[in-house]
Amino acid sequence: MFFMLNWQSSVKLRLSSIWEVLPAGVFKINTDAALNFRNNISGIGVAIRDCNGHVMASLCQHIGTAYQPQIAETLAILRCLKLAVETGLVPAVVESDALSVVNAITSKMVPNTEVGMVIHDILCILRNSNFISVKLLPRLANKVSHSLARLALGYVGEFV
Template identity: 35%
Template sequence: MAWSSSEAQRYKINYDTTTFVEDNTAGLGIVIRNSEGHALVSLTQQIPLPATVIETEALAAWRAMELALELSLEDIVLKGDNESLFKALKNRGRSLAQHGHLINDILFLSSFFTTFSVSWVRRQCNKLAHSLARKAKVLPVMTVWMGDIPPDLVSVFQADLSSLP
């Protein structure tokens, strides 16, 4: 089938985090793939360590949404491995939890997409995003790879591709 501009492209956005307690920082990792599984963009970013794990995960999800908007994507699936965050986003209700403002911000950003959904994934299906988050330890400045991933993570990317449904 030939490419058609009338067909919407669905982008899958995996995000994950890791903490570097000794440095009082956390790492965010994001990879955006097209519907064939190819990497459109990947990102690693170091941030000050939030108070809780769910806040760290919510900040990664928020950054992933912001990146998708910067790229003018319209149809996205946001995928993470934190079940509590997944449930909060799936519920789409206003949250009064300590991290509720982040949930509310993510849901507000979702209104800018034509289609938005969330998906919970197992940790083993989120290895590339997690590896990108760990990379923030050695790359303290936000780093973005357009149309690519870091060369040292190619084997992780290939393993992730083989685990895609």
């Protein structure tokens, strides 16, 4: 019993140090991608939480191609934006652990590459919708969306 209480306390401490409280009515969206090059597949995971941390929507989407990591992460951000708009879960802060993608989006620099085409679409959605920011999230704090992305590798289709 003591061990369980201790474990729960330490988990709560770690989670509270990761969770950033948002104003009422603002949603937090975490997104990630997973890749399996051997089977040539990718997966996208999205978790949308309210300002209290309650999950309002989640998504796992199987993609029948193993994209390069930067492309997969960019597609994951694009899909999370579309999901938030489709479900009306905005205004929102988007978080991803993909440093190069977050930097490209926040700098509004659109490279002349495949990733650039997706970033252009992301910037259009951000400009025309009620999104507050796109931020870098430590990988350790992105476990839910990472787990959803890995789960998507084992299923065909999209589950919301």
